[in-house]
Amino acid sequence: MAGTSAIEVVCVKCKKSYEADSIEHIDLSEDRDMIRNLKAGKANRVKCPKCKKVMYLDRSIVINFEPQSLIVVFDTKAKSAAKKNDLRREYENIIAFNEILTELAEETEFKVISDLSVLKKLINEYAKVYM
Numbered sequence: 001m002a003g004t005s006a007i008e009v010v011c012v013k014c015k016k017s018y019e020a021d022s023i024e025h026i027d028l029s030e031d032r033d034m035i036r037n038l039k040a041g042k043a044n045r046v047k048c049p050k051c052k053k054v055m056y057l058d059r060s061i062v063i064n065f066e067p068q069s070l071i072v073v074f075d076t077k078a079k080s081a082a083k084k085n086d087l088r089r090e091y092e093n094i095i096a097f098n099e100i101l102t103e104l105a106e107e108t109e110f111k112v113i114s115d116l117s118v119l120k121k122l123i124n125e126y127a128k129v130y131m
């Protein structure tokens, strides 16, 4: 199951604020129905309950390429090396406090991707082998 969290969104059109589920974590081996939207850069789609305006949330998504040992953080804002390093440090901090995760991380490659075409290529390669 995809991991989500409830966040506050303000509609760009009518300015109504509403709560929406933002996808934070996707497991490619389980969340197959999301792959199409993910490849289109439209994973986090929300709709205003008042005026029906559709928006795409600009938030980072952790993607697990199970059974490949690869974890990707996709964040279109992580263009710079500094921002990529921030996300990597965040990842390292999270796993440092969990013994199971620390062990897992030793065998897992971690990548930060900001370019949708790079993500698309990875997912297509994954799909060729595992789907």
Ligand SMILES: [Zn+2]
Binding pocket: 011, 012, 013, 014, 015, 016, 048, 049, 050, 051, 052, 053
């Ligand atoms: Zn609206």
